[in-house]
Amino acid sequence: MLTYIMLAGGLLGLFLGGDWLVRGASQIALRFSVPPLIVGLTIVGFGTSTPELLVSLQAAFNGLPGIAVGNVVGSNTANILLILGIAAIIAPPIAEFGKMKRDLAFMMGAALVMPIIIYSGFIGRIEGLALIIGLSAYLVLSFVAMRNEPSDPIPSDINLTHAIGYTVLGLVVVMVGAHFLVESATIVARQLGVSEAMIGLSIVAIGTSLPELATTVAAAIKGHREIALGNVIGSNIFNILAILGITGLVIPIPVDPRFMTFDVPIMIGVTALTIGLIYVRGNISRIAGIGMIAGYIAYIAIGASL
Numbered sequence: 001m002l003t004y005i006m007l008a009g010g011l012l013g014l015f016l017g018g019d020w021l022v023r024g025a026s027q028i029a030l031r032f033s034v035p036p037l038i039v040g041l042t043i044v045g046f047g048t049s050t051p052e053l054l055v056s057l058q059a060a061f062n063g064l065p066g067i068a069v070g071n072v073v074g075s076n077t078a079n080i081l082l083i084l085g086i087a088a089i090i091a092p093p094i095a096e097f098g099k100m101k102r103d104l105a106f107m108m109g110a111a112l113v114m115p116i117i118i119y120s121g122f123i124g125r126i127e128g129l130a131l132i133i134g135l136s137a138y139l140v141l142s143f144v145a146m147r148n149e150p151s152d153p154i155p156s157d158i159n160l161t162h163a164i165g166y167t168v169l170g171l172v173v174v175m176v177g178a179h180f181l182v183e184s185a186t187i188v189a190r191q192l193g194v195s196e197a198m199i200g201l202s203i204v205a206i207g208t209s210l211p212e213l214a215t216t217v218a219a220a221i222k223g224h225r226e227i228a229l230g231n232v233i234g235s236n237i238f239n240i241l242a243i244l245g246i247t248g249l250v251i252p253i254p255v256d257p258r259f260m261t262f263d264v265p266i267m268i269g270v271t272a273l274t275i276g277l278i279y280v281r282g283n284i285s286r287i288a289g290i291g292m293i294a295g296y297i298a299y300i301a302i303g304a305s306l
Contacts, residue, residue, distance in 0.1 A: 003191075007184035011207045013177020014051045018211020021170025022047045027163035049075075049238040050171065051208040054178035056247050059200070064186060065253040069123070070200020071208055072243050073263045076111070076236045077201075078209045080270045081296035083216050084232050088289025091220040093229040097279050102145070103233050104275050106138045110240040111271040114264045117244065118255040128248025135241035174211075181207050194304075197256045201263060202300055229284075236271070258306055266299055 025047045052075050059067035117127045189199040219228035
């Protein structure tokens with residue numbers, strides 16, 4: 001019973017902490033006139049990926065590489081099929097392909113580099129460094145583009161002290177939640193005889209994606225469709241380039257063969273599908289959203305049988 005209380009507490013900590021972290025970081029960014037799309041792609045997208053980073057590092061240090069890698073791959077797939085699918089049902093995201101082509105290219109590139117990174121069955125410091133270099137290039141290009149964007153007036157109702165407080169509190173709560181989630185999920189996996197990889201791809205991946213879900217749904221409800229879509233794109237870029245990059249640099253990890261043969265190809269496929277929808281239609285319709293959610297359910301069902 002205590003294990004499941006820890007699991008629920010860890011999930012709650014990730015959800016609340018991620019929400020506070022994103023709220024604070026977004027307000028700080030807007031206070032300094034960062035454009036909404038850039039906020040979604042970088043500040044919000046990266047902020048909501050903090051749980052994945054802390055969970056993957058915690059799992060790697062605990063000798064649980066399946067959870068560390070599964071968390072990243074599973075989160076990226078869940079971000080597109082589950083979270084973007086739910087957002088599409090609420091308020092179909094609308095995007096101009098021309099405005100987002102750089103970010104979409106990086107998201108696709110990060111997905112395509114995964115088979116190369118894990119081909120040897122090991123993510124080491126060389127692979128980690130290569131991913132961090134890719135992340136640095138993306139950040140530089142994003143902020144160069146930001147400088148060319150017209151500046152909006154600085155909102156007068158943002159309290160910078162409160163925003164910083166939310167950011168720090170959110171980060172602390174996420175760290176505690178990540179610890180409890182990894183510890184409890186490991187115990188549950190052993191009790192149920194489920195592989196580390198599957199736990200990472202399902203329970204942990206969905207748990208660490210809760211901040212993305214909360215932020216994307218809230219943005220969709222409020223009509224901030226650029227932030228909703230930008231959040232998912234930025235988060236998926238950060239998940240691969242930063243989380244696996246940092247994890248590989250800090251503590252090299254082995255990779256389960258199933259990622260190469262099943263989970264990574266699925267992740268690449270749904271990433272390409274999303275970019276195709278944006279290019280052809282300029283949006284993700286409610287029907288597409290329903291299809292995405294159905295696809296995610298099928299993915300988890302098939303993956304659990306492997």
